Amino acid sequence: MKTEAVLFAGVAAFFAVTAAVYGKYSHDPAGTSVLIVAFLMAGVVAFFLAVQYRRRGRRAQDRRDAEVVETAGPLDFFPPAGPWPIVIGAGATVLALGVVFGLWLALLGIGVLAFGVFELLFEHVGRHDSGEPPAGRSGR
16 A cells, blocks of 8 residues: 555645646635645545554555465455435436425435435445355245
8 A cells, every 4th residue: 555655745836836827826715725625635545544554564466476366355245236325316307306496396406315325325234244144034
């Protein structure tokens, strides 16, 4: 993560210099503030990666003598296809239409969107990692 921290620190430095030069010569507060926000976001990522490198040390990706097998880990759970991304998309569409056509439609869109996000987040809460069905279920 040291390489990534240095890379993002370089991006943050670029945005800092660009914001200073742009702010001095353009007198455009909107563009200057956008460049300052870009600097802050890159700085936050660089700081996070530097802290993680300090806490965890070098990874296998940071060493030249590392083998590919050192980076392999256990495969995690990949959820099957579900209807919730479509519900979230429909809710976002109805919400956007509600902004144009009226508050009642926007409120309906917020409800559909919140329902879809809730169901997507908690779809696999009761899942067991062992591959066996939970107690009391037949597995079908």
